[in-house]
Amino acid sequence: xxxxxxxxxxxxxxxxxxxxxxxxxxxxxxxxxxxxxxxxxxxxxxxxxxxxxxxxxxxxxxxxxxxxxxxxxxxxxxxxxxxxxxxxxxxxxxxxxxxxxxxxxxxxxxxxxxxxxxxxxxxxxxxxxxxxxxxxxxxxxxxxxxxxxxxxxxxxxxxxxxxxxxxxxxxxxxxxxxxxxxxxxxxxxxxxxxxxxxxxxxxxxxxxxxxxxxxxxxxxxxxxxxx
Amino acid sequence: xxxxxxxxxxxxxxxxxxxxxxxxxxxxxxxxxxxxxxxxxxxxxxxxxxxxxxxxxxxxxxxxxxxxxxxxxxxxxxxxxxxxxxxxxxxxxxxxxxxxxxxxxxxxxxxxxxxxxxxxxxxxxx
Numbered sequence: 201x202x203x204x205x206x207x208x209x210x211x212x213x214x215x216x217x218x219x220x221x222x223x224x225x226x227x228x229x230x231x232x233x234x235x236x237x238x239x240x241x242x243x244x245x246x247x248x249x250x251x252x253x254x255x256x257x258x259x260x261x262x263x264x265x266x267x268x269x270x271x272x273x274x275x276x277x278x279x280x281x282x283x284x285x286x287x288x289x290x291x292x293x294x295x296x297x298x299x300x301x302x303x304x305x306x307x308x309x310x311x312x313x314x315x316x317x318x319x320x321x322x323x324x325x326x327x328x329x330x331x332x333x334x335x336x337x338x339x340x341x342x343x344x345x346x347x348x349x350x351x352x353x354x355x356x357x358x359x360x361x362x363x364x365x366x367x368x369x370x371x372x373x374x375x376x377x378x379x380x381x382x383x384x385x386x387x388x389x390x391x392x393x394x395x396x397x398x399x400x401x402x403x404x405x406x407x408x409x410x411x412x413x414x415x416x417x418x419x420x421x422x423x424x425x426x427x
Numbered sequence: 428x429x430x431x432x433x434x435x436x437x438x439x440x441x442x443x444x445x446x447x448x449x450x451x452x453x454x455x456x457x458x459x460x461x462x463x464x465x466x467x468x469x470x471x472x473x474x475x476x477x478x479x480x481x482x483x484x485x486x487x488x489x490x491x492x493x494x495x496x497x498x499x500x501x502x503x504x505x506x507x508x509x510x511x512x513x514x515x516x517x518x519x520x521x522x523x524x525x526x527x528x529x530x531x532x533x534x535x536x537x538x539x540x541x542x543x544x545x546x547x548x549x550x551x552x553x
Contacts, residue, residue: 244477244553245512246528257511359511365524365536365546368508368515 225263229254232262243363257355261383264352268345269387275338277395288403290414290426297424306331346384350375353383448507451514454532455523459501467493475526475533477553496550498538522547 208215229250236258237247253259277291283299286292297305304311308331312321319330329336350371357379358368374380398412404420407413411426418425454473461470471479471489483492502519512527524536524547538550 244475245526248512355510358508359513362508362510362513362515362524363526365539365549365552367541368510 228262229259232259245363257352257359260352261349261356264345264349265383265387268342268349269384269391271338271342271345272388273391273395275335275342278335278338285423286399286403287423288420289399289423290402290412291399293424295423349383350380353380446509448509448514451509451516451525451527451532452504452507454525454534455516455518456501456504458523458534458537459498459518459521462493462498463500465494467491473534474551475528475535475553478533478535478551481553482551493551496538498550524549524552 233248233250233253236253236256240247248256281292284292285295285298287295300306303309307313307316308320308327309323317330319326354369354371354374357374357377361368369377402413405413406416406418408416414422414425458470458473461467461473467490470493471482474482474489479489483489499520501521504516504518506515506517508515514525514527514532516523516525521537522539522541523534524539525532526535534551536547536549536552539547539552540549542548
């Protein structure tokens with residue numbers, strides 16, 4: 201019991217976000233079903249069940265378009281902060297540290313510690329793969345989510361086109377359509393703005409106790425310091 | 428954890444692209460077979476409720492309205508597209524739009540001709 205409580209405390213951030221994710225994705229399904237069925241009834245068509253809705257292309261495209269943009273945001277943030285800096289931001293490295301950094305600073309190869317991950321101590325493709333694993337996985341999830349958005353989006357779009365007495369379109373036509381790019385770009389712009397806000401506001405503003413902020417008393421000019 | 432979910436969602440979406448095209452095709456053929464046989468009452472029974480309601484002029488029955496439209500022969504099925512609960516069936520002599528209701532596929536629109544960049548113009552529609 202004590203072990204379980206300790207485990208929960210040590211992993212509380214992940215657990216909290218997992219619970220919030222499940223609650224919000226479930227809430228989206230319930231709200232989405234009501235909106236979908238409202239439209240169906242208005243068009244003289246049949247409402248569908250909760251399970252039919254969560255298996256529908258309409259729900260899938262709404263979920264996937266948000267996932268891809270979030271993973272794109274984190275992928276870009278991870279990759280661009282390797283080379284680009286913002287003086288005064290805790291989200292940035294010091295300007296002189298821009299780039300992939302030395303083996304010593306990255307604790308790899310002969311500079312690895314005893315408790316360094318195994319693949320940080322080896323050389324060759326395994327070291328390269330592990331050195332870039334976070335960006336690779338986030339980038340891959342982004343691409344898969346975007347692909348899922350395009351597939352589910354085509355199905356949802358064609359269903360709407362048939363209801364409107366129009367011809368369905370091919371996947372190739374869909375991924376070059378205004379609908380697909382409007383869905384993608386409206387999510388991307390908000391993600392880019394959120395990152396910009398975080399990078400810039402954290403120069404001048406503080407959140408006491410948060411590692412995403414500098415210490416309250418840290419100078420506005422100090423960069424890469426997390427509280 | 429999200430990665431397998433996305434892969435599953437993609438797989439479901441992809442496999443969902445191989446739906447039953449036979450049922451809407453047969454519904455479209457039966458509709459045109461009834462019209463060809465002069466069984467307009469039976470053809471009306473195959474329409475979606477809104478379409479059957481919209482079709483007749485005041486004081487006219489659905490069957491009379493269908494008879495007045497003088498549909499040509501439907502011919503063979505040339506193409507069927509099914510997306511979710513909706514379908515388009517192209518026959519040699521007509522294009523129809525259908526929706527899957529609780530009791531099966533019903534005709535929402537028939538006697539449709541394409542209009543560039545706009546919805547089809549249909550003799551029967553909801």
